[in-house]
Amino acid sequence: MFTKTDQELEKMGAKITTREIQQQPDLWKEAFQNYTAKKSEIDSFLGKITSTYPDQKIRVIFTGAGTSAYVGDTLRPYLNRAGDTSHFVFESIPTTDIVSAPLDNLRSDDPTILVSFARSGNSPESVATVELAEKLIKNLYQITITCAPEGHLAKKAENEDGNLLLLQPALSNDKGFAMTGSFSCMTLTAALIFDTSAEDKKTAWVDTMIKMGQEVISREDEIQAYADLDYDRITYLGSGSLSGLTREAQLKVLELTAGALTTIFDSSMGFRHGPKSYVNGKTIVFDFMSNDKYTRQYDVDILEEIKGDEICEKVVGVGTSDDNDFSGDNFFIKAGAKDLPELYQALPDVVFAQTFALMNSIKVNNTPDTPSASGTVNRVVKGVTIHDYE
Numbered sequence: 001m002f003t004k005t006d007q008e009l010e011k012m013g014a015k016i017t018t019r020e021i022q023q024q025p026d027l028w029k030e031a032f033q034n035y036t037a038k039k040s041e042i043d044s045f046l047g048k049i050t051s052t053y054p055d056q057k058i059r060v061i062f063t064g065a066g067t068s069a070y071v072g073d074t075l076r077p078y079l080n081r082a083g084d085t086s087h088f089v090f091e092s093i094p095t096t097d098i099v100s101a102p103l104d105n106l107r108s109d110d111p112t113i114l115v116s117f118a119r120s121g122n123s124p125e126s127v128a129t130v131e132l133a134e135k136l137i138k139n140l141y142q143i144t145i146t147c148a149p150e151g152h153l154a155k156k157a158e159n160e161d162g163n164l165l166l167l168q169p170a171l172s173n174d175k176g177f178a179m180t181g182s183f184s185c186m187t188l189t190a191a192l193i194f195d196t197s198a199e200d201k202k203t204a205w206v207d208t209m210i211k212m213g214q215e216v217i218s219r220e221d222e223i224q225a226y227a228d229l230d231y232d233r234i235t236y237l238g239s240g241s242l243s244g245l246t247r248e249a250q251l252k253v254l255e256l257t258a259g260a261l262t263t264i265f266d267s268s269m270g271f272r273h274g275p276k277s278y279v280n281g282k283t284i285v286f287d288f289m290s291n292d293k294y295t296r297q298y299d300v301d302i303l304e305e306i307k308g309d310e311i312c313e314k315v316v317g318v319g320t321s322d323d324n325d326f327s328g329d330n331f332f333i334k335a336g337a338k339d340l341p342e343l344y345q346a347l348p349d350v351v352f353a354q355t356f357a358l359m360n361s362i363k364v365n366n367t368p369d370t371p372s373a374s375g376t377v378n379r380v381v382k383g384v385t386i387h388d389y390e
Helices: 006-012 015-022 024-052 067-082 095-100 124-136 152-158 181-194 199-218 220-227 241-257 293-309 342-363
Strands: 058-063 088-092 112-118 140-146 163-167 233-238 262-267 283-288 314-319 329-332
Touching (some): 006 015, 015 342, 024 140, 024 163, 024 181, 058 067, 067 088, 067 095, 067 112, 067 342, 095 124, 124 140, 124 152, 140 152, 140 181, 152 163, 181 199, 181 342, 199 220, 199 342, 233 241, 233 293, 241 262, 241 283, 293 314
Parallel strands (some): 112 140, 233 262, 283 314
């Protein structure tokens, strides 16, 4: 797909999505440069909040809808280990949950930083979540991470002192149906903001990530070989932040094939507890393997178990080779590093998943740029009624 001409891709209805997947390593470099330029402002913003509440934990709520919600799901596990947990408690709560049940998710007396992730910034739930938080939380601060400077959330944040606006690279505002570069850039930006584990290593980690992403793109023939197999069910597994990533990986297949292929996601350990019933002879299973030596054991265990069952079309480990590797088929990213934290590993992993979803869209004779022929699912959600909250 990535070596085809624009004219060839246009005939397939795949030009926009293909190029938006392909450009991500370049966008990550730009997102890192943007973060570096704003670092002093970010540090000052967070520093004022933590100094105001020196003896109290501050809730950091990552929120968004759909793919934007899965940004938070990917961030939360890693940051509750590698972030500033002396001051912050990291949570991931979708806007759809907050809007439908605000008192289940927002606490009036808890100082809170609401981190809104949004491609367009115009989704009704995203706008309503901000309005509810401002109404219900006494001490509210906001970070708006969005790809559209003309969107409602960005315009609103421009005029508010307690709202830090972090615009993503212009080309991350995906024009295709599926979120690709928007997801990965917003995830990277939030990781850089809140990861306090090794400030001096971030440049090296991002450089490694970029090389890994470029490698995944260059090895599309190997991914195509998986797409050419005989399956109609796809499973994504992982642990920690890579478990959060599985939700986004499976959603890309659902979106780009318009549900023609069924998908499931779970944690590597949780899969045994019922969801494994999904696996049959027409299933392909992928596990995003952790670089954490302890956690990786559980990823490898489930891969070996499924391989030993001999009941699925293919089971594949995805990630970086280490001392403990799956004995079966692996897509090892050679540019990877054993010490690359899982949250940064997630971004080249998602390029793999996006590419696989793109190929499956073509496989089922769909058009990736406009996959929902019925129009029942839209790039920016429609048909949402936001009820007044009193």
